[in-house]
Amino acid sequence: MKKVNKLFSIFLIFFSVQFSFAQDSLKLSHQEFLNVVKNYHPLAFKYQLQNRIANAEITKARGNFDPVLAGKLGEKNIDGTHYYKQKNLELGIPTWYGIDIHGGYNYIEGDKLSNTETLGGLYQFGITIPLAKNLLYDKRRAMLDQSKFGLKMTEAEQIVLTNELLLDAENTFWEWVKNYEIYKLQKSAVEINRKRLELTIKTFEYGERPAIDTVEASSQLQSFELQERDAYLNFVKSTQDLQMFLWKDNQELFEISQLIFPSSNLDEHSGYSDYEFLVQDVQSKQLENHASLEYYLQKQNILESERRLKWQSFLPKIDFTYNFFNKENYKADNLPFFENNFQYGLKLEIPIFLRQARADYEIAKLKISQNQQDSQLKFREINTKIETYKNEVSNYFTQIDISTKNLNNYQRLLNAEEMRFSNGESSLFLINTRENKLLEAQEKNLELKTKFLKSYNKLKWFNENFIR
Known part of the structure; x- marks a missing residue:
């Protein structure tokens, strides 16, 4: 100037x-x-x-709705003891209505595995559904x-x-x-x-x-x-x-x-x-x-x-998750969703006083x-x-x-x-x-x-x- x-x-x-x-x-x-x-x-x-x-x-x-591909490769060996060797590949697909779809393949072997682990290759397909909070509207x-x-x-x-x-x-x-x-x-x-x-x-x-x-x-x-x-x-x-x-x-x-x-x-x-x-x-x-x-x-x-998003905080958080498993090289004759090769969970969270929810709303x-x-x-x-x-x-x-x-x-x-x-x-x-x-x-x-x-x-x- x-x-x-x-x-x-x-x-x-x-x-x-x-x-x-x-x-x-x-x-x-x-x-x-x-x-x-x-x-x-x-x-x-x-x-x-x-x-x-x-x-x-x-x-x-829109990136919040992008599918997520994840992989994991690991091994643990101490003093000649083969604890585990693991390969994992997962794909998560978020949907518009708050439902998450996921699938993956997991292979694990070793001498020191947890009782909840499944030896060999395991295919997995699952879904997570919010039954109250985040079902009609979410972040x-x-x-x-x-x-x-x-x-x-x-x-x-x-x-x-x-x-x-x-x-x-x-x-x-x-x-x-x-x-x-x-x-x-x-x-x-x-x-x-x-x-x-x-x-x-x-x-x-x-x-x-x-x-x-x-x-x-x-x-x-x-x-x-x-x-x-x-x-x-x-x-x-x-x-x-x-x-x-x-x-x-x-x-x-x-x-x-x-x-x-x-x-x-x-x-x-x-x-x-x-x-x-x-x-x-x-x-x-x-x-x-x-x-x-x-x-x-x-x-x-x-x-x-x-306001719609804040109103969701008044609802209890109830998430239902279901996973279907299939071992590698194993062909199932049918899909018994609640008889064999499955895992499900139901998670419930309820705020007692709802003070934060009431204030935000x-x-x-x-x-x-x-x-x-x-x-x-x-x-x-x-x-x-x-x-x-x-x-x-x-x-x-x-x-x-x-x-x-x-x-x-x-x-x-x-x-x-x-x-x-x-x-x-x-x-x-x-x-x-x-x-x-x-x-x-x-x-x-x-x-x-x-x-x-x-x-x-x-x-x-x-x-x-x-x-x-």
């Missing part, structure tokens, strides 16, 4: 002597500027990365659901944040254009008054004007020169603000090394003609489809998923209630903003119409005063007064157009937040 400030200091000093429109100056249009912000601004790039992170979270959650399903809701939540947030960035950038652009046009007005006024001073000096030398008129003309010129310098400083400052949105494709700040001017002007904007269509379009949208509310809706889904419900209140507040905020922006746009458009008529009247008064002055019926003082009023009206007109465009942009980018 020191380098940028130094660059602008040099920029300001160089043009404090004389401002010229060099042929190698850069022209930046409104659309070109927005394209740069959309494609290269670090925040826009960051918001895109958030979506990729959310997609990765879904992949991560694996909750994580996947929440990651899917999280992606939609991130996408909605990304829409809002990106549009806020573009709104800020676009309003900065039109503020820059306004300051440039004000500078051109002041520069034009300086040129006119410089010529007027030269003409007044000549008429004084010919004896047609009193000496005091040269003082009047000189004073007016100096006043406009001061205003020109101030307008130029504002233009340079707004150029520096604009530069904060100009980035290159390698995420490096674009440094201005030559003149840069807007190729767009305030009068070219399409908002003056289509703002009523924009208002109608916004009015036709359902507020529930706004991305800000979509964010809270998906957050509600995540919290509801968490209560917290989950409170978070849902809190999010519902936040959603209602956001709904009212969105509705209020829409009405505010609609009123601003309509009001500023009316003011522009009045200001333009007023501006035309000041121009006619100045023209008439100059005609009277040429006929010897007026004074330089009255011309300067009319000219000052005209310049004030011109600047006021530009200010109103800028305010209109800023309000129009607020409504436009707010409208872009509706996702369906």
Whole structure:
């Protein structure tokens, strides 16, 4: 930033002597500027990365349902005693409904085996079924659901944040254009008054004007020169603000090394003609489809998923496991599940006081209630903003119409005063007064157009937040 400030200091000093429109100056249009912000601004790039992170979270959650293949190879031998030699291969397959399927092959031999071990090769196929807790909903399903809701939540947030960035950038652009046009007005006024001073000096030398008129003309010129310098400083400052949105494709700040001017002007904007269509379009949208509310809706889904998961803690944990065995090189005539070559188990866990379960469930419900209140507040905020922006746009458009008529009247008064002055019926003082009023009206007109465009942009980018 020191380098940028130094660059602008040099920029300001160089043009404090004389401002010229060099042929190698850069022209930046409104659309070109927005394209740069959309494609290269670090925040826009960051918001895109958030979506990729959310997609990765879904992949991560799906990993909880991936089959797991495990193998084990071991042997124990002490002082010539062959305790055991073992080979084991297992495959576990988790399913969506909390049921785990597993199968495997185990081979073991040795002199010091446990009585529960089976010599030789043994095939195993089994299943574990939760009979209460985790049967209807469990952590694996909750994580996947929440990651899917999280992606939609991130996408909605990304829409809002990106549009806020573009709104800020676009309003900065039109503020820059306004300051440039004000500078051109002041520069034009300086040129006119410089010529007027030269003409007044000549008429004084010919004896047609009193000496005091040269003082009047000189004073007016100096006043406009001061205003020109101030307008130029504002233009340079707004150029520096604009530069904060100009980035290159390698995420490096674009440094201005030559003149840069807007190729767009305030009068070219399409908002003056289509703002009523924009208002109608916004009015036709359902507020529930706004991305800000979509964010809270998906957050509600995540919290509801968490509540369902916490409710499972009230249920007793009853897991039934069954394994069917078959020895290697042995063919069974039938599958007597509970007569031979089987193993089953039933595990029961019941928390006595359920204090943790009750507390977790209560917290989950409170978070849902809190999010519902936040959603209602956001709904009212969105509705209020829409009405505010609609009123601003309509009001500023009316003011522009009045200001333009007023501006035309000041121009006619100045023209008439100059005609009277040429006929010897007026004074330089009255011309300067009319000219000052005209310049004030011109600047006021530009200010109103800028305010209109800023309000129009607020409504436009707010409208872009509706996702369906």
